[in-house]
Amino acid sequence: MDLLNNSSSEWLDWRWQYRNRLRRPEHLAGLAGGNSNLVDEWRRVAQSYPFAITPYYASLMDPTDRDDPIRLQCLPDIRELADIHTGQDDPLEEDRHTPVPGLIRRYPDRCLALGTNRCAVYCRHCNRKRFWKQGSRRFSRAYFQGMIDHVAQNPALREVIVSGGDPLLLPEATLDWFLGSMKAIPHVEVLRVGSRIPAVMPMRINKKLVGVLKKYRPLWFNTQFNHPREITPEAARACDLLLTAGIPVSNQAVLLKGVNDDPETLRELFYSLQRNSVRPYYLFSCDPVKGVDHFRVDIRKGMEMMEQLWPRVSGLCLPRFVLDAPGERGKITLQSFSL
Ligand code: SF4
Incomplete structure (x- = not known):
């Protein structure tokens, strides 16, 4: 069966999508254009940085274009190995700010709870590539309970951000229990996913998942669309399900060389988000993480692009362009003095 052209109802079943992810170099042979060196390169990269691509996401690629923005975000690239011996795994010092396994606390009032290290697609620009080495892990109840106990013992924590990996790969029952346990802590006012x-x-x-999430409102949902072609009818439907359940959806894009580092692409991305009632919240400068250097855009260029967009794009469409700094320093707004 051609996985990318499956018109049966399976296509809409997320478990089918997850089970049938492209995960081995030979699955990608059709994208190599007969270049066996490329398949070898993918094999080499995958030894350090594995890959996985849902048939849905793979179907968004133009298979004939080596510079396709979807392809760049999900296919292994030999440039990922350029700084394998010199780059930093954790430049934001998340591990140093981890008081109990899975819980990252860089700010006094909020913390990040990592529900899983699994992802549907391994984004090549990910800033937590260090977790990929651990392989797919299923965390124990004690792991989750350790995070709940830490939050309960720290009254300054008013907001818990559940992330990963991708927390929506957890079973609904686990999410329900974990979100519910956090929400039951009297000083936890807000949850974020x-x-x-x-x-x-x-x-x-789907309705079952949204039914769980909406029980714990105010719950804010942050996602990451980096290119307008990612905002398909299926993606719009997913956002609409969340929005109509009263869950605000915001977007945290990453500025990526070759993917969205031109003003027209960014403008179309921001317009498209707004058309779908998704708030363009942040545009992140790519973190200096090992294995992603080829995606990094000069900060000055990013500021110039935002400066060009400023007078041409409605304020509601413009995210804050930010750089995440190590440790407690947090996000730094990147804005030229002329704005
Ligand atoms: S943690 Fe997020 S950015 Fe990183 S690979 Fe998973 S889904 Fe992509």
Whole structure:
């Protein structure tokens, strides 16, 4: 069966999408254009940085274009190995700010709870590539309970951001229990979920899942669309399901060389998000993480692009362009003085 042209109802089943992810270099042979060196390169990269691509996300690629923006985000690239011995795994010092396994606390009032290290698609620009080495892990109840206990013992924590990996790969029952346990802590006022699922496997956002999430409002949902072609009818439907359940959806794009580093692409991305009632919240400068250097855009160029967009794009469409700094320093807004 041609996985990318499956018109049966399976296509809309997220479990089918997850099970049938392209995960081995030979699965990608059709994208090599007969270049066996390329398949060898993918094999070499995958030894350090594995890959997985849902049939849905792969179907968004133009298979004839080596510079396709979807392809760049999900196919292994030999440039990922350029700094394998010199780059930093954790430049934001998340591991140093981990008081209990899975819980990252860089700010006094909020923390990040990593629900899983699994993802539907392994984004080549990910800033947590260090977790990929651990392989797919299923965390124990004690792991989750350790995070709940830490939050309960720290009254300054008013917001918990559940992320990963992709937390929407957890079973609904686990999510329900974990979100419910956090929400039951009297000083926890707000929950947030960070997930790239709407962009890479939108069929996961179904009524059952949304039924769990909406129980814990105010719950904010942050996703990551980096290119307007990711905002398909399926992705729009996923966002709409969340929005109509009263869950605000915001977008945290990453500025990526070759993917969205030109003003027209960014403008179309921001317009498209707004057309779908998704708030363009942040545009991140790509973190200096090992294995992603080829995606990094000069900060000055990013500021110039935002400066060009500023007078031409409605303020509601413009995200904050930010750089995430190590440790407690957090996000730094990148804006030229002329704005
Ligand atoms: S979904 Fe998020 S955590 Fe997973 S690879 Fe992509 S950016 Fe990284």
